[in-house]
C-alpha cells in the first residue's frame with residue numbers, strides 16, 4: 365500500500381531534536397541536547413504523598429472523566445495566582461488547562477489559522493511550536509532575535525509585507541533556543557504593532573519563573589487591553605513535564621473555540637495530574653519550591669559559564685545565561701556548524717544544530733544549542749571540554 369498523507373502533514377519531518385535523542389540514548393554519549401529539568405529539581409516526595417492521598421481517600425475523583433476546561437479548583441487558583449503575582453488576566457479572559465503548552469499551540473492554530481495564513485515567529489524559535497503551525501498549512505515568517513528580543517523594524521516590515529498574518533508567536537523569557545529575554549520596550553512595541561496591524565499574539569512563557577540574574581519583566585499579556593494576547597504557561601519546567609499540565613490565559617471567545625477543539629483531541633487534560641498540581645500549590649510553599657529550582661539551576665548556569673569561558677576558544681561566543689535551560693554558542697566564520705556537530709557526536713557529545721530552530725532549515729547557520737540543566741556537572745565539564753578541543757582544532 366502506498367500511503368498518501370494529507371497536504372497538511374506530508375512535508376512535516378520528525379523534529380531534529382527527537383532524532384538527536386537517538387544518539388543521546390547511548391549511555392556513553394554526553395547529551396547537551398535535551399531540554400529536560402534536572403533530576404534533583406523534581407518534587408518526587410511531595411508528588412508521592414499527594415498521589416497516595418488522592419488515590420487513597422477519593423480515587424474516583426482522579427480516575428473519572430472530567431470537564432474539558434480543566435479541574436475547576438486549579439482554574440480558580442491559577443486565575444488568582446496569575447492576577448496577583450503577574451497581573452495577568454482580565455474579566456474578559458478565561459483559563460484553559462491543557463496537556464502541556466504544546467497543546468496550546470495546537471488548539472490556537474486549529475482555532476485560528478487558515479491555510480496560507482502567515483505566522484510570524486522569532487528566528488530562531490522552538491521547533492515544537494513551529495512544527496505545529498506548519499501542520500496547519502500556514503507559512504512561517506521569521507524575524508531575527510537580537511540580544512534584547514525580536515528586531516522590531518523587521519517585525520513591522522513583515523507585518524506590512526505579508527497579507528494574511530494571523531499570529532505573532534514569541535517566547536519573551538529565556539527564549540528557546542537562544543536564551544534571550546525581550547526587553548520591556550520591545551514587549552510594548554510588539555504589542556503596539558500587533559494592535560496596529562490587527563494581529564493576535566501567542567506569548568509562550570514556560571521559563572519565566574526560572575530567572576537567575578536580574579529583575580522580572582512584565583509579560584506582554586499585562587498590556588492586553590484589546591484582548592489580542594493568548595498567554596501560555598506550563599508546569600513542565602517548574603513541577604514535572606511528565607504530568608503534562610499547562611494553561612492558557614486567553615480572551616474568552618478564543619478560549620471557547622479552543623475548548624471545542626480540545627474536546628476532539630483528548631476530552632480533557634489528565635485529571636489525576638491536574639489534582640496533583642492543584643494540591644502541590646495548595647499544600648506546599650510554591651514560592652519556596654520555585655526558589656529552590658532557581659538555586660539549583662543558577663549554580664549549574666554559573667558552572668556552565670565558567671566552563672565555556674575556560675574551554676572554548678575566544679572565537680566561539682555564547683549568549684549570557686540569565687535564566688531558563690539553554691544557551692546558544694556561535695562558531696566563527698569558516699567553521700561548518702553541521703560538520704562540527706557531527707564530529708561532536710563521533711566524540712560522544714550531543715548538541716542541537718541551530719538550523720533546526722529556523723523557519724527554513726537550509727538557511728546558513730553557525731550556532732548550536734546546549735542545555736545545562738540535564739547533564740551532571742561531570743558531564744557538563746567533559747562535554748564542554750571536548751567541544752572546546754574540537755573548536756580549537758578546527759580554528760587552527
Ligand SMILES: Cc1ncc(COP(=O)(O)O)c(C=O)c1O
Pocket residue numbers: 399463464465466467490492493535540568570598599600605609610
Ligand atoms: C518555548 C517552549 N514552549 C513550549 C514547550 C512545551 O512545553 P510543554 O511540556 O508544556 O508542552 C517547550 C518545551 O520545551 C518550550 O521550550
